[in-house]
Amino acid sequence: xxxxxxxxxxxxxxxxxxxxxxxxxxxxxxxxxxxxxxxxxxxxxxxxxxxxxxxxxxxxxxxxxxxxxxxxxxxxxxxxxxxxxxxxxxxxxxxxxxxxxxxxxxxxxxxxxxxxxxxxxxxxxxxxxxxxxxxxxxxxxxxxxxxxxxxxxxxxxxxxxxxxxxxxxxxxxxxxxxxxxxxxxxxxxxxxxxxxxxxxxxxxxxxxxxxxxxxxxxxxxxxxxxxxxxxxxxxxxxxxxxxxxxxx
Amino acid sequence: xxxxxxxxxxxxxxxxxxxxxxxxxxxxxxxxxxxxxxxxxxxxxxxxxxxxxxxxxxxxxxxxxxxxxxxxxxxxxxxxxxxxxxxxxxxxxxxxxxxxxxxxxxxxxxxxxxxxxxxxxxxxxxxxxxxxxxxxxxxxxxxxxxxxxxxxxxxxxxxxxxxxxxxxx
Numbered sequence: 001x002x003x004x005x006x007x008x009x010x011x012x013x014x015x016x017x018x019x020x021x022x023x024x025x026x027x028x029x030x031x032x033x034x035x036x037x038x039x040x041x042x043x044x045x046x047x048x049x050x051x052x053x054x055x056x057x058x059x060x061x062x063x064x065x066x067x068x069x070x071x072x073x074x075x076x077x078x079x080x081x082x083x084x085x086x087x088x089x090x091x092x093x094x095x096x097x098x099x100x101x102x103x104x105x106x107x108x109x110x111x112x113x114x115x116x117x118x119x120x121x122x123x124x125x126x127x128x129x130x131x132x133x134x135x136x137x138x139x140x141x142x143x144x145x146x147x148x149x150x151x152x153x154x155x156x157x158x159x160x161x162x163x164x165x166x167x168x169x170x171x172x173x174x175x176x177x178x179x180x181x182x183x184x185x186x187x188x189x190x191x192x193x194x195x196x197x198x199x200x201x202x203x204x205x206x207x208x209x210x211x212x213x214x215x216x217x218x219x220x221x222x223x224x225x226x227x228x229x230x231x232x233x234x235x236x237x238x239x240x241x242x243x244x245x246x247x248x
Numbered sequence: 249x250x251x252x253x254x255x256x257x258x259x260x261x262x263x264x265x266x267x268x269x270x271x272x273x274x275x276x277x278x279x280x281x282x283x284x285x286x287x288x289x290x291x292x293x294x295x296x297x298x299x300x301x302x303x304x305x306x307x308x309x310x311x312x313x314x315x316x317x318x319x320x321x322x323x324x325x326x327x328x329x330x331x332x333x334x335x336x337x338x339x340x341x342x343x344x345x346x347x348x349x350x351x352x353x354x355x356x357x358x359x360x361x362x363x364x365x366x367x368x369x370x371x372x373x374x375x376x377x378x379x380x381x382x383x384x385x386x387x388x389x390x391x392x393x394x395x396x397x398x399x400x401x402x403x404x405x406x407x408x409x410x411x412x413x414x415x416x417x
Contacts, residue, residue, distance in 0.1 A: 172353060172368070175351070175352045175353065176351040176352060176353065176368065178352075179350075179351040179352035180351065193300065194296075194299050194300060197299070197301050198301060198304045198306055199304070199306060200306055200307075202305070202306060203305065204301060204304075
């Protein structure tokens, strides 16, 4: 261990290290704060958190769990993309290949599929928890709305991903779902036509859903998650009001 | 930091100045935002056009259904590609849509029950498309059916006709 410490200590004084990490070791509260402020990935998180808000009962870590699942879905999704063509009938064959031919493909596919189901449950659980804690009340209204949009993005991600295996379940689920869109007054049929890129669930629809699922919706989700985390800090940190009231 | 609002000397005022003319800064900002609004609207329109395909590789909406003799009297024949029933009764030929009016599933002809049934949510129709039970909100539509010059049935799925218009051959 001592050897590793010495190596790290030496690395700290190299020009490369100092060009990446401008601050010295985070030994005081000030340098710890500066380390968080100066890091792109940490700067939108709070510098200090109350110990109470880190307890399991404060949040049950439902938001963090949803985010963790999102990261896992991005990683497994990108891996699945290496074997998947959004074309008819290749999409169905690729899905079958992933299950029966590609090494560990069935593991990745199921991780992605079950992770997606679990993420919908986790996001709903997070939302219910925040709701019953009164987390939507001022000054958290804006972040509540961002959260509602994130729930919708989660559902759209699930829905667009549902078509990609191109099996009977996928085809009829999207047929029924897009017919629900056409029930919208006045613009329903136009919106359905734009979503499907035609009158039936076919080649265009598969490609559109693929692009939405793999590019557009994940980018929207990343942007909104960034705002969501940043606003938690700006609105005064995690709400543990209920617990505070009881104890004080 | 006090929350009281101070007049911002740099803020553009929408009112004309004493001479009754727009200040240069207001004029420029109105022109800029106007141009941006026009450009934004234009982008919206062309993007909408871009997303509406002009050519579709879908089954033809007008198709030939073969010689009338292919269909015996009192029969219901399902054409899978076109998703249409060719129904022949003593009154003549009907072309009835096979797409359920509820949520777009493909219905099935059940000869044993003498009815058309939807596997998705259980809607039932008579062979002429009339609704027996829901959740379908409407009967199955009839498509225009005619005879071509060489005596074959021609169905046009874009033309919906009344249920009593049968083709007599």
